[in-house]
Amino acid sequence: MKVDFTRLAGARVLITGGLGFIGSNLAQRLVREGAEVTILDACLDPYGWNPANIQEIRSKVQFIKGDIRDYSLLEKLVAGKDLIFHLAAQVGREISMADPWLDVDINCNGTIALCRAVAAVHPAARIIYAGSRGQIGEPVYLPVDESHPDHPTDVYGINKLAAEKYLFLYGKIYGFGAVSLRLNNVYGPRCQMQHGYYGILNWFIRNAMQDEPITVYGDGLQTRDYVYVEDVVDAFVRAALVPETDQQIYMIGSGIETRFLDMVKAVIAGVGQGSYVHVPFPPERESIDIRKFVVSWDKMAAATGWRPTVDLREGVARCVAFYRERRAEYIKEGE
Numbered sequence: 001m002k003v004d005f006t007r008l009a010g011a012r013v014l015i016t017g018g019l020g021f022i023g024s025n026l027a028q029r030l031v032r033e034g035a036e037v038t039i040l041d042a043c044l045d046p047y048g049w050n051p052a053n054i055q056e057i058r059s060k061v062q063f064i065k066g067d068i069r070d071y072s073l074l075e076k077l078v079a080g081k082d083l084i085f086h087l088a089a090q091v092g093r094e095i096s097m098a099d100p101w102l103d104v105d106i107n108c109n110g111t112i113a114l115c116r117a118v119a120a121v122h123p124a125a126r127i128i129y130a131g132s133r134g135q136i137g138e139p140v141y142l143p144v145d146e147s148h149p150d151h152p153t154d155v156y157g158i159n160k161l162a163a164e165k166y167l168f169l170y171g172k173i174y175g176f177g178a179v180s181l182r183l184n185n186v187y188g189p190r191c192q193m194q195h196g197y198y199g200i201l202n203w204f205i206r207n208a209m210q211d212e213p214i215t216v217y218g219d220g221l222q223t224r225d226y227v228y229v230e231d232v233v234d235a236f237v238r239a240a241l242v243p244e245t246d247q248q249i250y251m252i253g254s255g256i257e258t259r260f261l262d263m264v265k266a267v268i269a270g271v272g273q274g275s276y277v278h279v280p281f282p283p284e285r286e287s288i289d290i291r292k293f294v295v296s297w298d299k300m301a302a303a304t305g306w307r308p309t310v311d312l313r314e315g316v317a318r319c320v321a322f323y324r325e326r327r328a329e330y331i332k333e334g335e
Contacts, residue, residue, distance in 0.1 A: 001242070001302075003237075003241050003304060005237065005241070006033075009033060009034030009035070010034045011030075012036050012080055012082045013030055013035045013036065013084075014078060015039050015084075015085045015087065016040045016041075016084070016087055017040070017049075017059075017087035017089060018037075018041050018054075018063075019041035019043065019053055019054065020041065020048045020049050020050075020053070020087065021053075021188075021199065022130065022229060022232060023088075023201075024039075024054050024190050025190055026221065026237075027039060027054055027235075028056065028089070028233075031060050031061060032074065034185070037057075037060070037062070038062045038077060039054065039064065041063070042066060042067040042068065042279055043065055046092070046195055047090070047091060047092075048192035050190070052190075052326065052329035066114065067110075068106065068111075069105060069106065069109055071113045071117060074113055074114055075120065076123050078114070078117050078118050079102065079122050082278060083125065083128065084114070084118065084125050084127045084128070084129075085236060085240070086129045086130060089107050089130065089162055090107055090159075091156070091157070091198050092197040092198055092282060093154045093156045093198070093288055094197060096155035096156035096159070097154055097156075097200030097284065097288065104155075107163050108158040108166070108231035110195075110308065111129075111164050111166050111174055112170075115127075115167060115174075116170070118170075118174070119170055120174050123174050123175045124176070125175065125177070126178070126181050128181065128239050129179065130181060131249070133183065133251075134156050134160060135150050135161040135182060136152070136182070138153060142257070142292060143233070143257075143294045143296040144251060144294065144295045145295070145296045145298070145299065146164075146248075147252060153289075162196075164249070168247055171247065172247065177243070178247060179245040179247070179250070181252045181305070182252060183227070183253075184231060184250060184251075184254070184295055185201065185224045185225060185253075186228075186254060187201040187316075188202075188227070188230065188317065189229065189318065189322035193206040193323070193330050197248075201267065203295065205319055205320060205323060206331055208267055208270075208271035208273060208274030209228065209273075209274075209320075209323065211275075213273060213275050214268070214274060214276040215276075216260065216276050216278050216279070217278075217285060219261075220259065220260045220264065220276075221261065222259070222292065223256060223258060223259050223292045223293060223294065223295045225253035225254055225256065225259045225265070225293055225295050226253075226254060226256075226258055226312055226319075227254045227308055227318050231309055232252060235252045245304065247301055250300040250303070251300070252295070253294065253295040253297060254307045254308045254311070254312075255295060255297050257293075258312060261276075263312065264276050266312050266313060266316050267316055269313075269316075270316035270317050295333035
């Protein structure tokens with residue numbers, strides 16, 4: 001399918017969580033396409049917001065510091081918007097287990113606030129939601145597709161699933177467009193490198209760049225589906241522009257099952273230095289860990305023509321080049 005990207009020129013866009021990793025990369029793409037972009041971000045730690053993420057486009061976007069849970073603010077921001085990319089979230093799986101109330105508040109209540117605001121003020125908008133592979137849980141078959149049952153293994157996955165259902169419910173009742181992209185392990189430039197709660201591949205790049213051992217829990221044979229952020233951004237854009245995606249769920253990944261240990265070795269090779277050490281799983285991680293995961297992206301390809309284009313080796317190389325050039329903005333020495 002051929003998607004007309006020229007339709008983004010002049011489109012009025014809101015990105016929630018737009019100072020974060022995926023949101024800021026999406027903002028970069030939308031500005032290049034000529035969209036009028038507004039970014040909403042609460043700038044909460046430890047969620048990866050960074051002014052450096054939009055430094056190239058700062059004069060071309062409107063930035064609003066505010067919270068997705070602020071309904072009165074959302075009423076003002078959604079007015080007149082054509083597209084709303086909803087990426088604001090509590091994204092740490094371990095954090096969700098330690099503080100489930102926070103996870104519910106941001107992921108569920110924040111999404112409900114956005115849905116209510118769009119329904120009340122501007123139901124002509126479309127919401128494109130950043131879902132998660134965490135909504136699936138431990139797979140009962142591979143590759144995981146959109147028909148796979150949902151059995152999340154942590155609070156984060158449950159609340160992301162609930163938020164997705166709220167989105168579809170409100171969209172159906174009040175007539176606004178809604179689509180969910182269930183993202184796999186996204187990596188790439190502009191991801192935070194200060195901790196390993198999420199964005200683990202980027203965290204490992206930091207470890208290797210600083211010649212610190214990379215920690216591999218267990219045997220390292222668990223598998224994941226690593227997908228490069230520019231490919232994910234392209235999926236968001238295509239989903240936004242194709243009306244047939246309304247009320248649909250799409251799995252977004254590379255479709256390549258990669259052993260965790262092989263990812264670590266790819267990072268070390270890409271950086272040109274580094275080492276790794278095996279350690280036992282901490283109980284809090286082992287209890288929510290998924291052993292094997294990979295997705296099929298066939299449904300997304302059929303609907304929008306999307307396909308992943310950047311393999312792990314090339315993606316790691318691009319990451320390393322980005323962080324070497326802009327290290328001071330992403331790695332705070334001494335922390």
